[in-house]
Amino acid sequence: MATDVGHSSPEHRHLENGLDRHQVVVLMVPLPAQGHLNQLLQLSRLIAAYNIPVYYVSTATHNRQAKLRVHGWDPLSASNVHFRELPTPEFASPPLNPNAANKFPAHLQPLFNSISQLRQPFAALLRSLSRIAAQRIVIIHDSMMSSVVQDFVSIPNAESYVFHSVSAFAIFCYFWEETEKTFTQLDDNKLRELQIPSLEDCFTEEFMELIAREHKCVGLSSGSLFNSSREFEGKFMGFIEKMSESSSQNKKHWAIGPFNPVNLTRKNEDGSRHESLKWLDKQPPKSVVFVSFGTTTSLPDEQIKNLATGLEQSEVKFIWVFRDADRGDINSVAGSDQDRIRRSCELPDEGLIEERGMILRDWAPQLEILNHSATGGFMSHCGWNSCMESISMGVPIAAWPMHSDQPRNAVLITQVLKIGITVKDWARRHEVVEAGTISMALRRLMLSEEGEEMRRRAAELGGAVRRSVEEGGVTRLEFDSFISHVRR
The missing domain is CATH 3.40.50.2000 (Glycogen Phosphorylase B;)
Known part of the structure; x- marks a missing residue:
């Protein structure tokens, strides 16, 4: 009360x-x-x-x-x-x-x-x-x-x-x-x-x-x-x-x-750490892409399947936050847990996908994940909160805007700051992003010389922002x- x-x-x-x-x-x-x-x-x-x-x-x-x-x-x-x-x-x-x-x-x-x-x-x-x-x-x-x-x-x-x-x-x-x-x-x-x-x-x-x-x-x-x-x-x-x-x-x-x-400790006061951070500890530096589209997006089933297949085909290590959008009252979950389970069961070859990465179906410690040395990229909706966290941690972005200010933030990231690539252009917002396009974008960000250059620029910018x-x-x-x- x-x-x-x-x-x-x-x-x-x-x-x-x-x-x-x-x-x-x-x-x-x-x-x-x-x-x-x-x-x-x-x-x-x-x-x-x-x-x-x-x-x-x-x-x-x-x-x-x-x-x-x-x-x-x-x-x-x-x-x-x-x-x-x-x-x-x-x-x-x-x-x-x-x-x-x-x-x-x-x-x-x-x-x-x-x-x-x-x-x-x-x-x-x-x-x-x-x-x-x-x-x-x-x-x-x-x-x-x-x-x-x-x-x-x-x-x-x-x-x-x-x-x-x-x-x-x-x-x-x-x-x-x-x-x-x-x-x-x-x-x-x-x-x-x-x-x-x-x-x-x-x-x-x-x-x-x-x-x-x-x-x-x-x-x-x-x-x-x-x-x-x-x-x-x-x-x-x-x-x-x-x-x-x-x-x-x-x-x-x-x-x-x-x-x-901008300066995070590795452990909580009680010594505990999220499972995703423990998994990241075992991965090579800058080898993992973090995939999360914020709290206001639920992807259609067809897009989820293409994203899952694209992650698998890319051969890039990943952490994927796969959860439905928040309701106005996050405590009002009647039906939403069942919806999330139902949709998660539709992932193609989920076991094969998780051999290369981790799928999180609940709240994830995004800031700590972005801060981890094993994280080398962020596939994001480009909400400003996520952009600022990624910039301050020096992580380049694969931009996939959904609504609001996100399409314009994506332009800032990719065209002005040049610390990211475009996964989905706003002009094609009503189309499903195919698995091949997703795979190619991930490989471009994580496995190419162009991606390495973006990582270098992002790291320099992140350092400047932290010093600021x-x-x-x-x-x-x-x-x-x-x-x-x-x-x-």
Whole structure:
């Protein structure tokens, strides 16, 4: 049950007792979908390290989901990260239809529609905290939660910053199209020549309506944050800043990623390690491709069969995360386990496939897998969370976008950064990728000189990104700048 924000809970008393020692308190408000939950929980860890109390605010269901799946650290052991629960609204939680022509996770729309019910409980929480906050409450919210937090404007000591859960390149593409590619301050001919994928089939009409609704409230924020680094998206951050200046918004923009930990220990505190990591220990360096398409994709049976056959034919070692998409409530699993088992039984020659690799049918420690020395490639949907984890770990990507910002992220990876190859071009999104195409892509990434060169570039970029978060690095300086700004 969610805590009544108007009563003095133990957590509330902790806040009352501790806030007089802090000038700033941060409220983190994620969209309740895994890629969004994870990014802002990881950001909570980073901000808390500056001795700033951070309150991660979501429903009980999604707070539990975020804590269960976070990689690289234990949120329960972080003394400055606290979880506040908003009442969980009722919403339908159907499974995704893997045969839908549009791969956007429309099955999550009931969840997304329900977030409007969080506005009043969040406003009550905000009013409660504002009475005891020493100086300033800083709200960092997903761009898709702008309407939920909008009542902060009535609180004198509150301000908000919008978090864009996508790449700066994706935002650049939207602005670039809005100006019909006439923005005169863009002097990079290579960028002008990029073939930016169409937004057709990236979203459903209903979700686009939701984006439009949230966009009306984004303007209330004081600035924006990106899970990115100027090490590789500096051009696009600069473009966004110039666009902001030209529109007289004069808002600040910070690239303060990667949010995920970049230095991982090999074992959990109890000494345990996931079975996939133990398997990787036995493999040669850079010999394994990690195959995962995120939490919002369920492939059709025909595509699954072709992927399985392609993995077998490639003769490349692999770890394949073969699971259905998340429901809106991951605890609502009635039928989904049986569905997963039924579909797994349709794999051709599963025993033969697993002689060369490992098939995981549940949650996998993606960050640790990407960090392992045996991992040499990542076949990915190019969700931004996955891209940032892969970039920070120096792993090249075989790009297979499904929906949302993913087609444009794939262009960033393959054409701009040149640390990946295309498995499925967005123009052919309605076609099944044949086994031969998959096999050829895997061999190109993992067994060719071209793939070795991509691995070298990815390793160099990953090293630069990891150095950027160290003392004096470009990301650390930018993070310090943001913290100084909110403590001003």
